[in-house]
Amino acid sequence: MSDWVDACAIDDIEEEDLIRFDHGGRTFAIYRSADDAFFCTDGLCTHEQVHLADGLVMDHIIECPKHNGQFDYRTGKALRAPVCEDLATHPVKVENGRVLVRIG
Amino acid sequence: MKPTKRDYSLLGRDAAAAVERGLASAAWYHTDVPRKTMKELMQRRDGPAMRDTAIWLGAMAVLAAGVIWLWPSAWAIPPLLAYGVLYGSASDSRWHECGHGTAFKTRWMNDVVYHIASFMIMRNPVEWRWSHARHHTDTIIVGRDPEIVAMRPPDLARILLNLFGIVDAWVAMKAMVLNVLGILTEEEKSFIPESEQPKVIRVARVWLAIYAATVALALLLGSILPLMLVGLPRLYGAWHHVMTGVxxxxxxxxxxxxxxxxxxxxxxxxxxxxxxxxxxxxxxxxxxxxxxxxxxxxxxxxxxxxxxxxxxxxxxxxxxxxxxxxxxxxxxxxxxxxxxxATAKPYRxxxxxxxxxxxxxxx
Structure with missing residues (x-):
């Protein structure tokens, strides 16, 4: 069973935005939606391994900064070419103003 | 073909060399822009592209009506030339922007205009989406970028012929026929994922049906006019997109x-x-x-x-x-x-x- 990892403070992420989070030799993206919910996915686009942290969050979509491929960051589902492969997602919870991620 | 020191083919010597040297799928230089500013610049809007698309397609409709009305007199030539540029050149940039998905905020609007523009510019919308993704990954990397217009030594005859779309349209027609037959070249297969390849073939078959209907109409009317409005503008209207694209x-x-x-x-x-x-x-x-x-x-x-x-x-x-x-x-x-x-940072x-x-x- 994997542990919850303290990733950041909730205020580290603006609404409708994301930040990069590196842990244990892996890289992730943590999102804050417009309705103040938090989500976590793998950090690299499944198309060409570009980090999503410089991408654009629109509603519940993250768009890759390199080729404009899109994912639903809540489910990781690939929505728009050139991405075909879904993005892995990771459970998130908020405790005492901190964002915790469970990394499998 | 005269041998050159560079091998631009996607499966050739320089393709392997680019991978070996770390030039493939590499990290590129970006000027520092604050995240907040960049987020504002990246924001999508429907308004500007809706306005521009209405002007673009509206002007084409008016010009086409003028051509039909004035045909076959010489007075049809000016509206025909203007129509040709909107068909054979403005389609290039609409294909490009909507392919990136940045022109409109609404996804279906990007997709509709992307497909219309792809047909006009004679670029299979599935194939060229992947080709252009590679162009952005490996911009002007020899052996990796499939969209290098001026290779070295440059094929100036090809560029000049393409001012009238001659080489591009011929290549596009050959590719369309192969795709209609269910065939993709090895180069196409190198950058189009297997799951997407059937879509290339489906689009090619739809296009062939449109061109066949246009030719049939021309034969029925005993006039080249239908082809002057569908297909041939890719030739006589190409000059502007080649002029700017080069x-x-x-x-x-x-x-x-x-x-x-x-x-x-x-x-x-x-x-x-x-x-x-x-x-x-x-x-x-x-x-x-x-x-x-x-x-x-x-x-x-x-x-x-x-x-x-x-x-x-x-x-x-x-x-x-x-x-x-x-x-x-x-x-x-x-x-x-x-x-x-002088103040700029060199990169790699x-x-x-x-x-x-x-x-x-x-x-």
Missing amino acids: LQHAGLAENVLDHRLNSRTVYMNPISRFIYWNMNYHVEHHMFPMVPYHALPQLHELIRHDLPAADTGIWQAYRAAWPALKRQLRHEDWFIKRELP PEFYGDVEPVMGAAA
Whole structure:
């Protein structure tokens, strides 16, 4: 069973935005939606391994900064070419103003 | 074919060399822009592209009506030429922007205009989406980028013929027929995922049906007019997109990881910018492909301090690019080395070395 990892403070992420989070030799993206919910996915686009942290969050979509491929960051589902492969997602919870991620 | 020192094929010697040297799928230079500012620049809007698309397709409809009304008199020629540019050149930039998904905020609007423009410019919308993704991953990397217009030595005859779409349309028609038959070339297979390949074939079959219907109508009417409005404008209206498109990268560095050195920003008149949808800000577009066309002038103002000086016009840009292309006929290692501002940071200069221009070489 994997542990919850303290990733950041909730205020580290603006609404409708994301930040990069590196842990244990892996890289992730943590999102804050417009309705103040938090989500976590793998950090690299499944198309060409570009980090999503410089991408654009629109509603519940993250768009890759390199080729404009899109994912639903809540489910990781690939929505728009050139991405075909879904993005892995990771459970998130908020405790005492901190964002915790469970990394499998 | 005359052998060259460079192998631009996607499955050839230089493709493997690019991977080995770390030039493939590499990290590229970006000018520092605060995240907050970049988020504002990246914001999508439907308004500008809806307005421009209404003007584009509306003008085409009016011009086509004029051509039909005036045909076959010589008075039909001016509206026909204008229609041709909107069909055979403005479609290039609409294909491009909607392919990136940045023109409209609403996804289906991007997709509809992308498919219309792809048909006009004769680029299979599935295949070329992947081709263009590779162009952005590996911009002007020999053996990796499938969209290098001016290779070295440059094929000037091909470029000149393409002012009238001759080579491009011929290649597109051959590819369409192969795709209709269910065949994809090995190069196509190298950048189109297997799951997407059936879509290439489906689109080709729809297109063939449209062209067949157009030819049938022309035969029925005993007039070439239907083909002058569907298909042939890709030839007689191509000149503007070739004129502007050649300037994007021609004569500049290959095998670098810095768009400031291999791409060109050119100030253009408002009509060309409408046809070209601001792709004259080409360094900016490559550096930040998520910024919509309508925000590129703002992006340019923001980062120009870090870029080589923009060319001040199409004519001025060709005054540098055309002699460079002619020079590369004899000295294919020569190129225009873009000068970065004194305050700009060089990036991965280890890749400059093997392509250092022989500045003193005779032209």
